[in-house]
Amino acid sequence: MTVVLSYSEDRGLALELSKGASLLAATSGATASAVVVDGLGETAPGGHVLVLKSERPLAGDYELIAGALAAAAKAKNSSIILIGATKQGRQVAAKLSVMAGMGVLSDVRSLRMDGGRLTGVRGVYAGRFNATVTTDLPCIALVPAGCYQAETGAPPEVEELAVGNLPSRVRHLETRPRSKGAVDLKTAEIIVAAGRGFKKKEDLALAEALVKALGGALGSSRPLSSDLGWLSEEHHIGLTGIYVRPRLYVAVGISGQLQHVAGIKDSKVIVAINKDKQAPIFQVADYGIVGDLYQVIPALVAALAA
């Protein structure tokens, strides 16, 4: 009998994957085990939890974590490992795939066993189409947040596994706290995102004023963070940035190219402000304001303050 392992350094995602692993195990005569590294932490998944211990801390070092997961897969005879599709999760999966000779299904949801193979669905062309992908076992599936309902409450059945002294070329130099006021777009309920419709960096004060009036967080399209450097990378929303799902998303001076829309399409309500009524953003917007942002934003801020 095989064991479906699940792992993410993101605690919330780890709880979701633990649920995904048990669902998959239940339909394939396998058992499920949620992997955590170093120690149990505050929020452990329910069910069977495998705590991997090494001679030095594993957390934060993707080479060590990949090595530890390879050791766990061997010890537990596991042929399926679900890994959270975070930045670190992608690095771990790539490394583990080479170490353990496992295939990788990237960004898959709706996982199921199909004739001894693992099958899943992934969005392609920035989420416009769905592709069904499949691979032989053993394999790794990188699973994004939001695919499974996290499960907490059940007391975990904990097992420790010593993985020895693993090699890693990563050297930890320092840990810096996130700067004060850093944005966390993943959890923001309201986001105002600025695009190239803003003529200069100083004009972002207008977007900030709307953020303040709505009580939200500031995001941006890629050019503002990656090309122009007006905002830091943590503001970058879209296919190559952060996927967001706020209650309200206000796109200001953003054209709505599919790479941007891929990251916002799960927002509950999308409002677009753009002076070009043909801009593609209006195709995904629930509400649209066709107008010059330099006039629309001050009017909105004044209306919200009234």
Ligand SMILES: Cc1cc2nc3c(=O)[nH]c(=O)nc-3n(C[C@H](O)[C@H](O)[C@H](O)COP(=O)(O)OP(=O)(O)OC[C@H]3O[C@@H](n4cnc5c(N)ncnc54)[C@H](O)[C@@H]3O)c2cc1C
């Ligand atoms: C591989 C790849 C990955 C990418 N990943 C991402 C990604 O993750 N996220 C992302 O955002 N982009 C990404 N891009 C870039 C993407 O294709 C677009 O180029 C980008 O999203 C455009 O940003 P924008 O909408 O701010 O700018 P533009 O496309 O230049 O649009 C500016 C908009 O502002 C409007 N406007 C101008 N002046 C005003 C005004 N005064 N008032 C109101 N409206 C005004 C214009 O009508 C226009 O619609 C990626 C591209 C590639 C090739």
